[in-house]
Amino acid sequence: MGDQQFFLKWNDFQTNMVTSFRHLRDEKSFTDVTLACEGQTCKAHKMVLSACSPYFKSLLEENPSKHPIIILKDVSYLHLQAILEFMYAGEVNVSQEQLPAFLKTAARLKVKGLAEPPPQMPTIKREG
């Protein structure tokens, strides 16, 4: 019986992870990186950025710092917020007029799911 393995699975794991990260971000708990653009800043978690963007991953790997500040050039704060929202929640609402610029920015930042020729394009739904 010693070698018998049990498979434990929490079916809400992903959901929990998403909500938890989101919560942490909202509370700015354990944030360890500051993103700045257009004179405004927002805090995030390196782990999430690295997980969602090879761009940030390499950037953060190259600059090991306890709490780096990343000043993004030519990035709209609005888009940055949307991108972070997408990273943390996997979804975000963007106005149609902003969409091209948003996708362009996302491409620059190599946000997985938005930039890379995705295995599966994110679905763009129209709301309201």
Next chain:
Amino acid sequence: MGSSEGQQTFCLKWNHHKTNLVEILEALIKVETYVDCTLVVDDQVTFKAHRVVLAANSPYFQSILADVPMDHCSILFPGVKDFEMRALLEYMYTGEVNVTQAHIPRIMKVAEELEVKGLFDMTELRRRPGSSERTPAASPPRVVPAAPSSVSPPVPVPVPNCRWPPPPTAPVLSAAYESPDMNPLKRKKLSSMLATRDTPILRNVLAQTTPVDSSQPMSLVCHPLNQHAPPRLHSNGSAHETDRPPSPQRPFDYRPRRLSSRASSPHYNRSDRSEDAHSPYTERSFEEENSRNFHSSPPPPNFQQDVRAGLAPYVPPQQKPEWKRYKQYTRSDIMSAIECVRNGMSALQASRKYGVRPMSRGVKRESNGAAFPYGLSGTGGNEEGSPTTPLLDPSFLQQALEGATRDGGREALHAMALAAAAHAALAPRTPPRSAPHSPRTPPPDDDHVEDLSVTRRRDADPPAGVIVPPRNFALDCSSERD
């Protein structure tokens, strides 16, 4: 005085503070000392910097760094080239940078992004309220007495005899005084310059008149002395004293000894008070004068009080004696002395030759005696016993001043000093002007003041450097005089 003194505040200003600060920061960054952040641009090029400097030069950095508590933080600038950051850092640390024309657009773009002051339109700051409101770094510690106006007595412009119109208002003087760059020397010069046209002297006199003034802050001196005391100090070198029969009191003396001597006279008491303040640093710097002038405009409440309390009572008796003292020489003597001085004779020599006391001395005595009831005053009065007739009239003074302006040289100043001394002597006699202030400090004070102011100017030239601590100043003066 006592109460006011304690409350008096002094502004100590180092005129080179800003420069020094900037230079130090620049030096520190060169050796990367105390740097607390690393700027990383493309190609992993890193720059070390001080967050303070970044924040000081950019509201953007200020807001970003505000909530970054880390000991040492890295700031990543993906997309920024090293030359851009290098140029901006140099600009932020030194206020200038040389760049090639080709780089300007890119640098300006980054500068705009980072809101580097001077390179970026400040109007954009609107977003971050409060970020832009940094106060300029340095405020100068000038020695200006902070509270002069309040303190200063309502300077009664008691001097009817004075030629010069009562000081209009402090503005001119004060302005000069306040100007950050004014060092004592400059001030002196300025005051002398003003004298011709304005009434700095008068002002001083007036201001000084009130013993109360002591409250006024002196530049370096920590303790406000009575005005009397300080002025004299400058004017009279200790050396002079020695020459003359020592009038017991030099009010100013820094030297403790003198103080002791005067105690006897009634005035003395009063003087003591003032002295307390001085004693350590009796000397007043030029600034004091200025400050007085400054004060003069607004009559300090204290002043009156002081006068009443200490001075008023005493004054009446003493005044006469003092006046008398002055008169030992005649007007013609003074004129002759002035001429000699103009012709190159030293003031001291001239004074000896014609029996006119050197202004400095005169000042001392005067100050000691009547004007300021320092301990000395009592004795002084006695010595001189007979009041001399006033040698000079205002017109005479004016002439002297005019002469001074023409020559513009030291001699002129000497002459002025002499004239002032003479004038001072006269002043006492003049019927007491209607002085709003109670017993009004005896006219002599006014005189003294004038003398003092004049003297000081004179002195000022020689001891240019003396700005600093009163003690030093005293030393300088004494040496010079000797």
